[in-house]
Amino acid sequence: MSEPWLVVGLGNPGSEYAKNRHNVGFMIVDLIAERTGARFGRHRKAAAEVAETRLGVGDSAPRLVLAKPMTYMNLSGGPAAALSQFYKVPVERIIAAHDELDIPFGALRLKRGGGEGGHNGLRSMAKSLGNKDFYRVRFGIGRPPGRQDPADFVLRDFSPVERKEIDFLVDRAADAVEAVIRTGLESAQNTYHAG
Helix, strand or coil, X not given: CCCCEEXXXXXXXXXXXXXXXXXXXXXXXXXXXXXXXXXXXXXXXXXXXXXXXXXXXXXCCCEEEEEEECCCHHHCHHHHHHHHHHCCCCHHHEEEEEEECXXXXXXEEEEECCCCCCCHHHHHHHHHHCCCCCEEEEEECCCCCCCCCHHHHHCCECCHHHHHHHHHHHHHHHHHHHHHHHHCHHHHHHHXXXX
């Protein structure tokens, strides 16, 4: 059996955060689970909800562990590292799906490694994994308007205008995660950096 991929959606647990900009990572892994018919359940060794699934049918289809840490964003790394150890997933098979302030709303940027850009979830993952070399599927949420504090902005729901597009954009982000796994980073970048 091939090693699985660990896809960590970054967000905050609880219904009050469910539609926040900061929770787009959860939205992405929820959609991948829905597409593959997987259900999330509480993991016995990590503070996370996990769904085990495959991208396609048959033994050759890539195995996926989809994860939503049930800690708050700034402690996401603990569950990610625990799941990496439990499923024996090396860092080069870990993908973080997350919101990104420095990218225009709805744009996607894919990369491996690099800095955290002030994102507490990424900082926590890099620290707990002891390595920054995981993949990132970065979903642009844009900068806050005027002088609004970025910390307040990310914890607000998407605007009514943004909500009209969010299902399509999350669908595209889920496609991008799948493309990194199926065709590799460079090919996925060529496809998804155009928009």
